[in-house]
Amino acid sequence: MSLLDKLDTVAAARKALLPEGIDVFGTPIEEVYSSTEAKIGGRRILFLGTNNYLGLTFAAECLQAAHAAIDSEGTGTTGSRMANGSYSGHRALERELADFYHCQSCIVFTTGYQANLATISGLAGTGDVVLIDGDSHASIYDGCRLSGAEIIRFRHNDMADLDKRLRRLGERSRSTLIIAEGIYSMLGDRAPLADIVRLKNTYNSILLLDEAHSLGVLGQTGQGLVEETGLISDVDFITGTFSKSLGGIGGYCASNHPQLDQLRYVSRPYIFTASPTPATIASTRAALKLLHDGIELRQQLWKNVHQLYSRLHKLGYQLGPEPSPVIAILLDTPQQALMLWKGLLEHGIYVNLILPPAAPDGKSLVRCSVSAVHTSEQMDYVGQSFAELRDSIFQ
Amino acid sequence: MASDYPEILQKLCHHLKQLTGPDVEILPQTDLINQLAIDSVKLLNLIMEIEDEFDISVPINALADVQTVQELANLIHQIKSAKQ
Numbered sequence: 427m428s429l430l431d432k433l434d435t436v437a438a439a440r441k442a443l444l445p446e447g448i449d450v451f452g453t454p455i456e457e458v459y460s461s462t463e464a465k466i467g468g469r470r471i472l473f474l475g476t477n478n479y480l481g482l483t484f485a486a487e488c489l490q491a492a493h494a495a496i497d498s499e500g501t502g503t504t505g506s507r508m509a510n511g512s513y514s515g516h517r518a519l520e521r522e523l524a525d526f527y528h529c530q531s532c533i534v535f536t537t538g539y540q541a542n543l544a545t546i547s548g549l550a551g552t553g554d555v556v557l558i559d560g561d562s563h564a565s566i567y568d569g570c571r572l573s574g575a576e577i578i579r580f581r582h583n584d585m586a587d588l589d590k591r592l593r594r595l596g597e598r599s600r601s602t603l604i605i606a607e608g609i610y611s612m613l614g615d616r617a618p619l620a621d622i623v624r625l626k627n628t629y630n631s632i633l634l635l636d637e638a639h640s641l642g643v644l645g646q647t648g649q650g651l652v653e654e655t656g657l658i659s660d661v662d663f664i665t666g667t668f669s670k671s672l673g674g675i676g677g678y679c680a681s682n683h684p685q686l687d688q689l690r691y692v693s694r695p696y697i698f699t700a701s702p703t704p705a706t707i708a709s710t711r712a713a714l715k716l717l718h719d720g721i722e723l724r725q726q727l728w729k730n731v732h733q734l735y736s737r738l739h740k741l742g743y744q745l746g747p748e749p750s751p752v753i754a755i756l757l758d759t760p761q762q763a764l765m766l767w768k769g770l771l772e773h774g775i776y777v778n779l780i781l782p783p784a785a786p787d788g789k790s791l792v793r794c795s796v797s798a799v800h801t802s803e804q805m806d807y808v809g810q811s812f813a814e815l816r817d818s819i820f821q
Numbered sequence: 822m823a824s825d826y827p828e829i830l831q832k833l834c835h836h837l838k839q840l841t842g843p844d845v846e847i848l849p850q851t852d853l854i855n856q857l858a859i860d861s862v863k864l865l866n867l868i869m870e871i872e873d874e875f876d877i878s879v880p881i882n883a884l885a886d887v888q889t890v891q892e893l894a895n896l897i898h899q900i901k902s903a904k905q
């Protein structure tokens with residue numbers, strides 16, 4: 427099959443599954459009104475699929491900082507972190523993130539995707555083992571592939587399974603990197619961190635925790651699962667992203683291991699790409715302060731989470747195992763998921779659609795993300811819309 | 822080929838039938854993805870079952886060279902023999 431024929435096969439498979447007339451995976455947003463509302467297809471719609479957990483994308487402090495940085499430092503750095511692209515702002519943000527975690531050092535990357543690629547491929551290499559949760563994000567899989575280490579998966583959040591796989595490795599568990607996520611992006615459940623830490627200590631492995639979805643969401647100051655569980659000193663490396671609760675784009679890795687700094691010299695995703703723009707760094711620094719002090723935002727976020735999760739549960743929808751800002755509705759067939767997604771859009775609600783094989787266990791998902799700045803009325807309207815759609819989905 | 826090879830093949834076919842249904846014919850040269858329609862995620866999950874069945878670690882990187890049932894059986898055999 428030629429290179430282009432292969433893409434035609436992909437297009438045919440997508441066409442067979444998806445309806446004509448709407449671009450499910452590329453819906454254009456015509457105008458953005460606020461952190462929660464936009465214009466799509468000429469209509470006002472509610473965002474319920476963004477990862478804007480604290481609603482900071484229009485925070486006055488962040489806008490102001492970004493405007494000032496553009497005016498004083500220009501639109502882009504046009505250089506990599508290694509050459510021309512490390513401004514004092516990048517360094518300051520690294521310091522502030524290290525202080526935020528009360529740890530020794532932090533490296534800022536251009537995206538969260540690259541933070542995982544850079545950290546995993548910098549830490550592990552040929553002959554080492556990476557032991558990853560089966561539901562890991564694509565950036566973790568890709569980082570593992572880039573590393574050249576042997577990739578072994580354990581069953582999602584199954585600690586007996588992780589134990590078994592570590593035991594099988596024998597002495598090699600000492601050169602093994604275990605990877606988990608604070609909150610999983612598919613089902614919204616937390617990693618059982620205390621058990622993972624116990625196992626990594628028993629087998630003398632190294633632990634990396636991706637807090638992409640838990641930063642700003644869990645813990646008193648928003649550090650994530652490490653703070654909620656009080657286990658920060660047992661996690662070797664924390665990665666995360668600016669593209670969710672911080673409302674920007676970029677990523678980081680924080681650690682108490684002094685070796686972290688060496689990633690700057692060996693990690694290709696750090697070296698061979700341009701650094702984040704001055705505006706991005708400035709808005710992220712402002713957002714990090716708001717996130718740290720955002721106890722009320724977190725309270726509001728969790729209030730919204732519980733309101734929607736319990737409403738959907740009462741309506742009989744099958745949900746991810748625990749309430750979290752990622753609320754996944756599990757459906758048996760792609761057709762049902764598509765119908766629900768489309769029905770919600772017709773009600774003016776824009777959510778995420780995840781079809782097999784991207785969704786776990788052959789299920790299809792309609793995934794909602796809740797924000798602190800969703801109003802109680804908006805949450806009510808969402809619940810009402812799910813109620814109206816239920817019977818047509820499950821008939 | 823060592824004596825436990827037929828047993829590996831037989832156990833592997835048993836696991837494959839759970840994915841394809843009992844009526845599908847599975848031969849050593851059967852292509853996992855194109856003929857049995859086992860998608861990438863199903864294949865990854867199958868590997869976890871195989872690891873447990875044979876008490877071995879099968880790095881998913883090794884799957885890059887695996888297309889047929891026989892190639893997968895060979896891989897299992899190779900890892901199993903290296904362990905003993």
Ligand SMILES: Cc1ncc(COP(=O)(O)O)c(C=O)c1O
Pocket residue numbers: 537538539540542563565607611636638639667668669675676677
């Ligand atoms: C768990 C996880 N890690 C990393 C990333 C990548 O983050 P970014 O959007 O900054 O590339 C994501 C984003 O989707 C994610 O869900």
